[in-house]
Amino acid sequence: MQLALLEAKKAYDLGEVPIGAIITKGDEIVAASYNRREIDKNALAHAEILAIDEACRKLGGWRLVGCTMYVTLEPCLMCAGAIINSRIGRLVYGSFDPKAGAVSSLYNVLGDNRLNHQVDVVHGVLSNEASLLLKQFFRDLRTKKQT
Amino acid sequence: MQLALLEAKKAYDLGEVPIGAIITKGDEIVAASYNRREIDKNALAHAEILAIDEACRKLGGWRLVGCTMYVTLEPCLMCAGAIINSRIGRLVYGSFDPKAGAVSSLYNVLGDNRLNHQVDVVHGVLSNEASLLLKQFFRDLRTKKQT
Numbered sequence: 702m703q704l705a706l707l708e709a710k711k712a713y714d715l716g717e718v719p720i721g722a723i724i725t726k727g728d729e730i731v732a733a734s735y736n737r738r739e740i741d742k743n744a745l746a747h748a749e750i751l752a753i754d755e756a757c758r759k760l761g762g763w764r765l766v767g768c769t770m771y772v773t774l775e776p777c778l779m780c781a782g783a784i785i786n787s788r789i790g791r792l793v794y795g796s797f798d799p800k801a802g803a804v805s806s807l808y809n810v811l812g813d814n815r816l817n818h819q820v821d822v823v824h825g826v827l828s829n830e831a832s833l834l835l836k837q838f839f840r841d842l843r844t845k846k847q848t
Numbered sequence: 849m850q851l852a853l854l855e856a857k858k859a860y861d862l863g864e865v866p867i868g869a870i871i872t873k874g875d876e877i878v879a880a881s882y883n884r885r886e887i888d889k890n891a892l893a894h895a896e897i898l899a900i901d902e903a904c905r906k907l908g909g910w911r912l913v914g915c916t917m918y919v920t921l922e923p924c925l926m927c928a929g930a931i932i933n934s935r936i937g938r939l940v941y942g943s944f945d946p947k948a949g950a951v952s953s954l955y956n957v958l959g960d961n962r963l964n965h966q967v968d969v970v971h972g973v974l975s976n977e978a979s980l981l982l983k984q985f986f987r988d989l990r991t992k993k994q995t
Contacts, residue, residue, distance in 0.1 A: 745897065747933075763885050763891040778963075779926055782925030
């Protein structure tokens with residue numbers, strides 16, 4: 702999760718909402734990415750989607766069985782759906798997202814037994830650090846708008 | 849939707865689950881795509897995701913305001929979430945997906961007022977054609993497995 706936070710800081714430095722994601726398989730890091738929605742001008746460019754894209758390319762298949770995703774913020778519907786579709790086995794995330802979180806806050810889609818894949822979830826890992834970074838980003842944004 | 853069906857047929861011919869998607873803005877088609885999960889070896893390569901990616905590139909921004917998506921099958925959680933995130937205004941789809949549909953069947957995420965964007969939905973357009981194509985695909989697949 703320390704590495705996911707470093708990815709989030711890269712987003713912060715580029716003026717993007719600071720969210721970072723890492724995918725591991727065993728001891729190996731197979732993908733590392735951060736939110737790039739504004740730079741890429743693309744609604745899909747969340748940290749989790751970019752990480753899944755990178756992991757599929759690296760591992761040469763669409764099934765990321767045995768992989769764990771670490772992400773600094775609770776995934777939205779799109780990203781939680783992508784985690785299910787890619788068969789990631791485990792998700793570790795930092796802060797809750799009360800406005801759009803689809804894993805604990807608004808929905809619990811990763812535990813939905815009607816779907817053909819469920820994901821083990823751990824939350825709250827380095828959540829203070831992830832949350833502080835987001836708060837600082839939005840504070841800076843308001844200050845910039847006022848000046 | 850006729851064009852979305854033609855896209856689905858391209859997927860069929862390539863041995864992919866036949867699902868096609870089109871995005872329009874006014875009278876213009878801004879994206880056309882089909883499911884390529886096996887060929888691309890990528891869990892993200894659903895017809896809707898590829899269409900949103902193409903539309904963002906073509907229109908030069910992540911907000912697809914004023915756009916309509918036509919897709920032959922009810923979107924899953926990932927794709928429904930991507931439709932919300934890209935601010936698509938209207939979704940027209942063909943068949944229900946009772947196993948994974950996130951718009952009517954298992955969830956109604958596009959009508960969720962807790963989220964920051966809602967989408968107008970029309971369903972059942974050319975649903976028999978879309979559904980027949982899918983049935984034929986899975987029948988072929990079973991026959992191939994038996995021989």
